[in-house]
Amino acid sequence: MKKFGKKYVEASSKVENREYPLAEAIKLVKETSITKFDSTIDVAMKLNVDPKKADQQLRGSFVLPNGTGKTKKILVIAKGAQAEAAKAAGADYVGDKDMIEKIQKENWFDYDVIIATPDMMPELGKIGKILGPKGLMPNPKTNTVTTNVTSAIEDVKKGMVSYKTDTYGNIHSVIGKVSFEEQKLQENLEYIVTTISKLKPASVKGKFITSITIASTMGPGIKVDKNSFDI
Numbered sequence: 001m002k003k004f005g006k007k008y009v010e011a012s013s014k015v016e017n018r019e020y021p022l023a024e025a026i027k028l029v030k031e032t033s034i035t036k037f038d039s040t041i042d043v044a045m046k047l048n049v050d051p052k053k054a055d056q057q058l059r060g061s062f063v064l065p066n067g068t069g070k071t072k073k074i075l076v077i078a079k080g081a082q083a084e085a086a087k088a089a090g091a092d093y094v095g096d097k098d099m100i101e102k103i104q105k106e107n108w109f110d111y112d113v114i115i116a117t118p119d120m121m122p123e124l125g126k127i128g129k130i131l132g133p134k135g136l137m138p139n140p141k142t143n144t145v146t147t148n149v150t151s152a153i154e155d156v157k158k159g160m161v162s163y164k165t166d167t168y169g170n171i172h173s174v175i176g177k178v179s180f181e182e183q184k185l186q187e188n189l190e191y192i193v194t195t196i197s198k199l200k201p202a203s204v205k206g207k208f209i210t211s212i213t214i215a216s217t218m219g220p221g222i223k224v225d226k227n228s229f230d231i
Contacts, residue, residue, distance in 0.1 A: 007034040012220040022189070022228035025214060026182045032219045033178045039217035040070070041175050043189060043224075045196060046211040048204055049169045056201045058171065059164045061142040065191050066184040067159030069177035072112035074156055075099060077120045077138075082149050086115070089153040096120060103127055109134065115144050115152045135162075163196070171196060178216055189214070190229060197231035 004012070011032040020028060033039045049056040075093040076086035077100065086094045093099065093111060102108045104127050114131070116124055116138040124131070124138065131137040138144035142162040146152045163171050175188045193212060200208040209231065212224040 005034075008218065008220065010034075015220050015222055017223075019223045019225040021225050022186055023182070025222050025224045025228075026185050026189070029214050029216055029219065029222050030178050030182065030185075032222070033216040034219055035217055037217075038069070039178045039219065040068075041178060041180075041185060041214060041216050043173050043175050043192060044213045044215075044221075045171045045173075045193070045209055046213075047165065047169045047171060047196075048206060048208055048210050049165060049201065051165050051167055051169050053203070055203055056169075057165055058196070058199055059139070059141045059162075060199075061144075061155075061160050061162045062192070062195050063155050064159040064161060064175070064188045066176060066180065066188050068161060068174045069180060070159075070174070072156055073110065074153055075111040075114045076149055076153070077114060077116040077124060078149055079117070079120070082117050082147070086149045086153065089150045090157070091115070091149075091153055097123060100124060100127060103130060109136075113144065113156050114138050115146065115149055115156070117147060117149065118145055121145060161192075175214065189224075193229045194231060197229070 011034050014032055029041055051057055073092040076091040077096055078086055079096045083094050100123055114136050128137055143152055161173050163173050165171055173192050176185045197209060209226060212226060213221045214224060215221045
């Protein structure tokens with residue numbers, strides 16, 4: 001049986017087993033943060049989907065209205081003019097085969113996101129087994145395979161978040177930091193929930209989003225009332 005620390009138990013005692021209205025849930029998730037550092041606040045949404053069916057597998061990205069509060073290091077795999085554009089746009093690392101070899105030979109992962117141009121994907125595909133398990137493989141659906149690297153870099157810097165249904169039909173996303181104003185956290189969460197709700201596959205019948213839970217790093221989960229959202 002898992003043993004929880006004193007701080008977690010104390011924070012959990014403030015959370016009732018019910019769905020909270022949005023504003024109340026946001027306030028509570030800030031109050032139940034137990035870390036000394038500025039915790040990240042995440043949301044987990046349980047969807048009424050069968051992840052085994054291709055048309056019910058969701059994957060994509062969006063830019064949060066108020067950002068994520070995180071600074072991400074960006075690696076761009078591109079050549080020529082696109083590589084120069086990536087440098088000008090503020091990418092942390094830019095290269096082509098040299099960077100791919102560095103990842104392969106040195107097990108190098110000093111970056112959070114990889115953006116690549118389509119022509120570089122055959123080369124990147126050769127190290128797919130290295131990047132895939134870490135969730136770093138670029139994908140057109142998340143706007144990380146693109147011919148406009150400048151726009152993609154700008155989106156990441158603004159607070160782009162990638163999402164993907166897991167094997168249980170859940171979607172996880174960052175909504176911000178504990179230090180964010182409550183209104184900004186609300187706006188981010190409303191944007192995420194509304195965006196995901198519009199992606200309901202035609203083959204799904206009944207309610208699409210079945211539960212919404214938010215939590216700070218190492219903090220207790222807080223259920224959010226679905227009626228708080230315009231979905």
